[in-house]
Amino acid sequence: MLDCSNLMMEQCSYPSIFIYGHRATGKSHVMHTLLKELELPYATVSCVECVSVGLLFEQVLLSLFGSDSASLLSRSPSLSDFVRVYKQLCVQASAKQTRYIVLDRAELLRNMETNLLPAFLRLQELDNVTVILLSEIVWDKFRPNTGCFEPLLLHFPDYSKGELQQILSEDSHPSYSPELYSAFINILLGVFYSVCRDLRELRHLAALNFSKFVEPLEQVKEGDTHKLWRNIEPHLKKAMQTVYLREVSSVQWEQQLQMEEKEAGAVRGLSAHAHVELPYYSKFLLIAAYLASYNPARTDKRFFLKHHGKIKKTNFLKKHEKTSNHLLGPKPFPLDRLLAIFYSVVDSRVAPTASVFSQISSLVTLQLLNQVGHDDQLDAPKYKCAVSLDFILAISRTVSFDMVKYLYDFL
DSSP states (O other), rough: HHHHHHHOOOOOOOOEEEEEEETTHEEEHHHHHHHTTOOOOEEEEEEETTOOOOHHHHHHHHHHHTGGGGGSSSSSOOHHHHHHHHHHHHHHHHOSSSSSEEEETTGGGGGSOOHHHHHHGGGGSSSSEEEEESSSSHHHHOOOOTOOOOOOOOOOOOHHHHHHHHHTTTOOTSSSOOHHHHEEEEHHHHHHHOOOOOOOHHHHHHHHHHHTGGGGTTOOOOOOOOHHHHHHHHHHHHHTTTTTTTTTTHHHHHHHHHHHHHHSOOOOOGGGGSSSOHHHHHHHHHHHHHHHHOGGGGEEEEHHTTTTOOOOOHHHHTOOOOOHHHHHHHOOOEHHHHHHHHHHHHHSOOOOOHHHHHHHHHHHHHEEEEEEEEETTTOOEEEOOOHHHHHHHHHHTTTTTTGGGGGGGOO
8 A cells, every 4th residue: 555655646657557456455445545545636437337438438537527528528439539538628627636547347448449448558648647457367468469558567465364354353243342253253264264365255254154153142151262163163164165156145044044943953965055045047057967967968859959859768768778867876978068958948048158167167166066087188077966856856946947857767
């Protein structure tokens, strides 16, 4: 923060500054606080909200020159229109101090016009202005192919464990002492710090699990952290299985804990996932994986190809196939077959984006899918579905999918 302050206090300002770091490392907060405390003229624009170049230009002009400035732009402004209006307004309202344009989530600029980023990096040729780009990716992945002025690079590192402890402890519950909440945060970080260092996600986990942590306080004292830890430990381990996925809301999480307490016996292993609400497309991916594991590959046309005609099961059945596939267990299948079945059974059209592949990885992490084979194999990865029939039937009911209709053993 001190480096940023020194940069802004210098008389000769930099044309552009590129600030990068992981999510929730304080980039936006630090810049907003510095510009506000130093009383510098600035415009903060979120590239997520600016779905078009015109909105981006309007937000910059409105923040720097007032409400009447955006009316000077044409209805669908181009980069040259923005430069012309910006230069005109700079002449009319000259500033003694450097103006600052802060573009948050600046990596989204790469999806806009190719000349937009180089133009912003050279905007100081028109006026005493510094463009600050805030991004979650490094400059080497950000730099456009057309070439541009190199900005000054500043890195915001991840918070250390001690810093996370200090920040999260500030959210102490008003009904309990700060010392108790700090002890809870210390336990939370002891479990999750090795797998999650995102401040927002840790704050979400703290809000979900604190009520469970303080439940035994009617029988034990606040200082007896050992008994409090024994009560919260199984719930934190369960929460670790769904970290980052945000599969349930806070209310759903409370309802789930209440249901499990009323049930006779604790549910162990994979069956514990039956009470966890998976994301919508993850359910269909799991359904497709189950069908690929228990249906012979040659029957895919019969189940998933339109206008296939009516084909009896006896036409598929070979002489040696007299045993149910469910008795033989799940068989491995390639990734392309999984995706083909997924796109056939899902209701809406889904593009093969990285989100779909990340959900497959999440299912593997949750042990709902098993990846088979070796990492050094040259062909595509293969998977096995690791859930029971009762589990997949329960999942299919939540998305109104008739699972039995597509299973070869039930024809």
